[in-house]
Amino acid sequence: MEDIARRTVSKLSWRLLPLLMVSYFIAYLDRVNLGFAGASMSKDLGFTSTVFGSAAGIFFVAYFLLEVPSNLALERFGARRWIARIMLSWGLLSAIQAGVGGATSFNLVRFLLGAAEAGFFPGVIFYLTLWFPAAYRARIVGWFMFAVPISTVIGSPISGYILNMEGAMGLHGWQWLFILEALPALVLAGVVLAYLPDGPADAKWLTGEERQWLTTTLAAERRNREALHAISWTQSLRNWRVIAMGFIYMGITVPLYGLGFFLPQIIKGFGGLGNVEVGFVNAFPYLVGAIAMLFWSRASDARRERKAFLLIPLACIFVGLVAAANIAAPVPKMAAVTLAAFGIFSALPVFWTFPTAILSGVAAAAGIAWINAIGNLGGYIGPTIFGMLRDRMGNDVFAVMFLALLSVLAFVLVLLVGHDARAEQAQQVPVRA
Numbered sequence: 001m002e003d004i005a006r007r008t009v010s011k012l013s014w015r016l017l018p019l020l021m022v023s024y025f026i027a028y029l030d031r032v033n034l035g036f037a038g039a040s041m042s043k044d045l046g047f048t049s050t051v052f053g054s055a056a057g058i059f060f061v062a063y064f065l066l067e068v069p070s071n072l073a074l075e076r077f078g079a080r081r082w083i084a085r086i087m088l089s090w091g092l093l094s095a096i097q098a099g100v101g102g103a104t105s106f107n108l109v110r111f112l113l114g115a116a117e118a119g120f121f122p123g124v125i126f127y128l129t130l131w132f133p134a135a136y137r138a139r140i141v142g143w144f145m146f147a148v149p150i151s152t153v154i155g156s157p158i159s160g161y162i163l164n165m166e167g168a169m170g171l172h173g174w175q176w177l178f179i180l181e182a183l184p185a186l187v188l189a190g191v192v193l194a195y196l197p198d199g200p201a202d203a204k205w206l207t208g209e210e211r212q213w214l215t216t217t218l219a220a221e222r223r224n225r226e227a228l229h230a231i232s233w234t235q236s237l238r239n240w241r242v243i244a245m246g247f248i249y250m251g252i253t254v255p256l257y258g259l260g261f262f263l264p265q266i267i268k269g270f271g272g273l274g275n276v277e278v279g280f281v282n283a284f285p286y287l288v289g290a291i292a293m294l295f296w297s298r299a300s301d302a303r304r305e306r307k308a309f310l311l312i313p314l315a316c317i318f319v320g321l322v323a324a325a326n327i328a329a330p331v332p333k334m335a336a337v338t339l340a341a342f343g344i345f346s347a348l349p350v351f352w353t354f355p356t357a358i359l360s361g362v363a364a365a366a367g368i369a370w371i372n373a374i375g376n377l378g379g380y381i382g383p384t385i386f387g388m389l390r391d392r393m394g395n396d397v398f399a400v401m402f403l404a405l406l407s408v409l410a411f412v413l414v415l416l417v418g419h420d421a422r423a424e425q426a427q428q429v430p431v432r433a
Contacts, residue, residue: 005133005217008210012131015205017143019188019195020124023087025147026184027120029155030094030113033181035264036159036279037174044172045102053262053387055106060257060379062114067376068237070119071126071369079127082119084193089116091185098175122372125352126365130199133217134353135301142297142349149290149345152260153283155181160279173275235363242367244417245355246374251410252347253378255317255340255403258386263337266396270330285338289345296346300353307414309350314411316343321404325397343407354417378406 034041034056042052074082093113100106124144132140162180163173171179197203200214263285267278300309320340327333355364355371382403389399 004209004213008206008214009132009136011206011210012203012214013140013143015203016128016131016196017140019192020127020144021147023083023188023192024121024124024144025151025154026181026188027087027090027117028148029151029181030090030185033155033159033177034097035260035262036156036163036275037177038262039265039268040163040166040172041174044174045100045106047103047106049262049387049390050384051103051387053383053385053390055103055110056383056387057257057380058107059110059114059117060376062111063118063376063379064373066115066118067122067369067373068366071122071365074119074123074126075365078198079123080193080196080198083123083127083196084189086117086120086123087185087189087192090120091182091189092116094185095179095182098171098178119369122365122369125372126368129364130218131214133214134221135304138297138300138306138349138353139294141352142293145345145348145352146290146293148256148348149286149293149341152286153290156264156279156283156286157276158279160274160276163275234366237366237370239367241417242355242371243374244413245351246371248354248410248413248417249351249371249375250378250381251314251406251408251413252317252344252351253375254382254406255321256344256382257379258382258399258403259337259340262383262386262390262396262399267330267334281334284334285341286345288338289341292342293345293349297349300350306350306353310347310354310414311411313343313347313350314407314414316340317347317407318343318404318411321400321407325400325404382406 038052038056041047042049047055070082070086090113093109093116097106097109097113100109125141128137128140128144159177159181162177165171165176166173168176200206200211200218203211206214264278264282267273267281273281296309296313300306303309317340320336320338320343323336324333324340327336355368385402386399389402390396393399
């Protein structure tokens with residue numbers, strides 16, 4: 001049985017994860033490349049930090065409004081077609097950002113971009129529950145979300161080089177950034193449509209024995225979850241634990257996006273660094289976070305422990321950001337940011353084991369989307385309030401402290417919500433893979 005489990009999970013991982021990771025890499029890069037465009041774009045278009053932060057965050061207002069409908073559509077029409085649709089529309093709108101000429105058009109395009117991308121991340125999280133047993137879920141989500149820090153590790157230097165294309169063919173560097181980094185999404189939309197299977201029934205590359213083990217295991221887990229938490233998709237939207245999980249996630253996303261959109265500008269403020277150098281310095285905390293994400297999620301699976309493995313990273317976020325807010329020297333300030341990055345990226349995959357332990361079927365599609373929608377309001381709150389505090393105070397101290405406070409909210413809510421270990425004990429397979 002262990003041999004079948006290892007063989008099946010290995011096949012699933014190699015078949016599904018590379019395409020999903022590359023897709024999320026491009027999605028996240030298209031979402032946060034605005035951080036690199038920010039300094040030159042704001043200068044060219046006359047944006048204050050408040051205007052820039054608000055436009056950066058309005059993306060997540062549309063994202064919030066359409067998350068649940070989009071995920072229900074994915075459950076209805078299938079992952080292959082719906083994810084391809086999302087990628088095509090966000091690629092087009094990401095490129096259109098190059099044509100904005102002022103605050104109004106900037107806000108409009110960012111809002112539409114959020115609407116286009118709504119449902120991608122929770123859709124994939126839901127999609128992974130259709131394939132991978134609970135015992136493997138933290139590491140699988142960890143590998144998928146590995147694309148988040150890696151998009152910055154790789155994208156930061158690339159974005160720096162693209163920004164140096166200033167004046168080529170009469171375009172600003174930030175315009176080239178939006179255009180060139182949107183192209184992969186358009187290509188990948190076709191690849192997803194041709195390659196991604198909707199569910200295990202389409203997995204012709206599994207043997208009969210492997211498919212039987214997979215469907216039996218997932219069905220047993222689903223029965224166990226529904227025996228403990230039999231709720232409809234509408235009930236999942238009102239469930240206090242689901243809503244609380246959304247605010248836990250917000251406590252992670254506020255620091256994630258607050259730093260993502262403004263860290264390049266903070267580094268630029270150190271002085272003496274060009275676009276490429278800023279890109280490499282900005283990449284370092286994310287590189288540490290990427291490595292931590294993989295090891296931390298695997299350790300959580302191996303020990304079948306979730307709560308402690310989420311509380312420790314949340315504490316690291318708080319300590320790192322408080323230190324960063326109160327340190328001016330570049331090297332120790334970046335060391336503190338790196339500690340916060342370790343916390344952010346270690347927390348992300350472990351967090352997503354919480355909702356998937358209690359939600360199944362359409363309730364999972366709606367509940368996961370609802371959690372992600374609430375949490376991603378942090379993408380609006382973080383940059384918007386960060387920009388306002390930065391303008392008002394004339395420095396980053398209070399802005400970074402604000403990010404730190406949200407991790408405290410998440411820490412307290414984790415203590416209240418806990419983690420339903422009974423639901424995760426439904427797996428009929430060993431944790432080794």
